[in-house]
Amino acid sequence: MGLFEFAMILSVVVALYNIQQIKLILRDKGYTVDAFRGWLKDYRRFKSLIPKEPSEKIQTKYNMILNGLHFSLLGTVLFAILVLSR
Numbered sequence: 001m002g003l004f005e006f007a008m009i010l011s012v013v014v015a016l017y018n019i020q021q022i023k024l025i026l027r028d029k030g031y032t033v034d035a036f037r038g039w040l041k042d043y044r045r046f047k048s049l050i051p052k053e054p055s056e057k058i059q060t061k062y063n064m065i066l067n068g069l070h071f072s073l074l075g076t077v078l079f080a081i082l083v084l085s086r
């Protein structure tokens with residue numbers, strides 16, 4: 001396994017971790033979530049939840065989780081392209 005494959009796997013793991021964090025936060029806020037379905041619906045709920053939070057510290061934390069998800073998904077796509085183009 002090369003460096004690009006390792007980076008792609010690491011990006012997928014980080015993306016799954018961020019999705020897990022989103023689902024846990026939504027569940028704690030009273031939303032019903034399913035572990036294996038509804039990822040896009042949960043993403044939209046979480047994104048709409050951020051401006052509703054009264055604390056700026058919590059909003060910053062939620063934005064960091066969302067940005068981590070975006071960058072890890074982007075990294076997964078880029079490293080997959082690099083692995084497939086070799």
